[in-house]
């Protein structure tokens with residue numbers, strides 16, 4: 200997808216796809232984080248998920264990474280932005296207390312490389328929050344087929360399958376299903 204040219208669209212309409220239960224899960228995930236802990240938003244785009252997270256906890260250090268500069272340029276100033284891909288994160292090991300992936304996982308080229316990188320940049324006991332679309336639902340399947348048609352990676356999962364993958368990387372995983380969408384809260 201030409202994300203580099205879609206920054207304006209995501210900045211103004213990207214939040215529509217986040218429903219109330221998703222945002223409640225996100226705030227719950229952030230509950231108990233102490234001041235100055237650091238969060239990396241991977242595939243952050245214009246920073247939609249970090250903006251919602253900031254409303255739950257404005258004392259964290261928010262860092263965004265995305266290959267599309269045309270998306271990142273719309274990020275609000277409290278987001279430290281970096282150009283880069285999930286498969287080769289431009290950060291030192293043990294840098295972050297948490298990682299977000301807001302409807303970005305299905306765009307990654309190489310899921311294994313991405314999760315290996317996440318494990319490296321997370322500190323011991325670090326946490327991961329994922330929001331994406333459920334392949335086991337009609338709408339999830341439809342989006343999968345549409346993205347495949349456009350030559351996208353379309354890494355959509357049924358949440359139970361994603362749970363197994365994350366467990367193989369050492370995460371303890373809680374899945375919350377919300378119709379055709381789901382969230383995953385995981386910790387190392």
Ligand SMILES: C[S@@+](CC[C@H](N)C(=O)[O-])C[C@H]1O[C@@H](n2cnc3c(N)ncnc32)[C@H](O)[C@@H]1O
Pocket residue numbers: 202203209213214241242243244245246247248264265266267270283284285286300301302303306307308
């Ligand atoms: C649907 S947008 C979601 C943006 C934002 N997280 C949100 O919730 O609005 C998907 C984002 O994933 C990014 N992306 C695509 N391939 C990526 C990769 N390999 N690594 C990291 N981000 C990637 C795109 O540039 C785009 O900004």
